[in-house]
Amino acid sequence: MDHHCPWVANCIGFYNYKYFLNMLFYASLSCLMIVVTSKKVALAVISQPSIEKGYLDYRAAYFMITAYLLACVFGLIITAFLTFHIWLIKNQYTTIEFCEKRGSDDQFKQKSPYNLGVLRNYQNILGSNPLYWWNPFYNDVARGKGLYFEIRDDLKDKMIDEFRQEQLQ
Numbered sequence: 411m412d413h414h415c416p417w418v419a420n421c422i423g424f425y426n427y428k429y430f431l432n433m434l435f436y437a438s439l440s441c442l443m444i445v446v447t448s449k450k451v452a453l454a455v456i457s458q459p460s461i462e463k464g465y466l467d468y469r470a471a472y473f474m475i476t477a478y479l480l481a482c483v484f485g486l487i488i489t490a491f492l493t494f495h496i497w498l499i500k501n502q503y504t505t506i507e508f509c510e511k512r513g514s515d516d517q518f519k520q521k522s523p524y525n526l527g528v529l530r531n532y533q534n535i536l537g538s539n540p541l542y543w544w545n546p547f548y549n550d551v552a553r554g555k556g557l558y559f560e561i562r563d564d565l566k567d568k569m570i571d572e573f574r575q576e577q578l579q
Contacts, residue, residue: 413505422505428536431499432546434492441485445478452478502531523561534560 412422415430422430455471498508502525525531536543561569 429546431492431495431536432544434488434495435544436546438485438489438492441481441488444481445485448474448478448481499531499535500528501525502534523565524559525562526560 412427412430414421418430418433420426452475455474458471495505498505502522507522526534532540532543
């Protein structure tokens with residue numbers, strides 16, 4: 411499990427993390443499109459000099475400006491959250507690992523034991539083909555049951571050496 415998301419009322423983990431990222435990406439993109447396409451309308455409403463004369467209803471103006479500001483704020487928050495999750499994938503952390511171990515474990519601060527390099531980290535989460543990364547219907551990631559994960563090569567060698575030393579004793 412990566413984390414429990416109250417906004418989607420579900421735990422985000424091995425089988426649905428890609429779809430969670432897709433949701434964040436498309437929500438961020440939608441807010442950006444709303445902000446960009448309605449900027450002219452918001453500026454026209456703000457600069458309308460004759461609201462008092464009855465040319466524009468103040469309730470409609472209030473609604474338009476409030477909707478525009480909400481889209482700006484929501485888009486900023488969702489984009490920041492998406493950026494944080496992209497950083498987590500780059501460093502191969504889960505949200506829980508980041509929250510629990512960021513202040514306590516010195517080895518974990520240096521590098522995650524599951525960090526296989528940027529490209530392989532993204533492929534482990536989003537799939538092997540980058541053309542399908544943002545398609546919410548294609549998932550070739552679900553190999554295994556999400557209980558065992560590949561670790562870095564330098565740690566594999568260290569673990570093998572420790573195992574051999576134990577066998578020799």
